[in-house]
Amino acid sequence: MVDHGVTRILLAVDLTGSSDRAATEAITRAGVAGADLIVLSVVEPHNLRLPGGATRRVDQERDRLTAGAQAIVRRARTAGVAATWLIWEGDPAEAILEASRSEGADVIILGSRARTNLRRLILGSVSSEVARRASCEVVVVPG
DSSP states (O other): OOOTTOOEEEEEOOSSHHHHHHHHHHHHHHHHHTOEEEEEEEEOTTOOBOTTSOBOOHHHHHHHHHHHHHHHHHHHHHTTOOEEEEEEESOHHHHHHHHHHHTTOSEEEEEEOOOOSHHHHHHOOHHHHHHHHOSSEEEEEEO
16 A cells, blocks of 8 residues: 655664664655655764764764665665665754755654663753654654
8 A cells, every 4th residue: 555645754863773673664664655765864073972982083974874874775775665865964853854854754764762871861862852843744763
């Protein structure tokens, strides 16, 4: 059955454990709906710390996210879903919301993960921020 109301699905991934489950959900929904899939990853320039305190360069993070997004696009295309990828820079919630508007997304799919650091406890998770502010349907896949 094709859902004619959904033509574009935005999948926001950060390549953590929850991203794989969210990608599977997005590919499945896009296939059922006959929708295009847009895979989005966001480079957070202020959050490039590695374990041990070292920092990752922005270009290294962009390359890592690009490779991960391209792998998801390949999975989608293998499943018969038209898919593309985008890499944005900035605050993840803001970037996801702006990308969903500019790309005309009918649905945003993203994973959630356990809140493990103080920033998330104080400011809230990306998934809850997106769900609260999005102008389209948001599907949060537990991590």
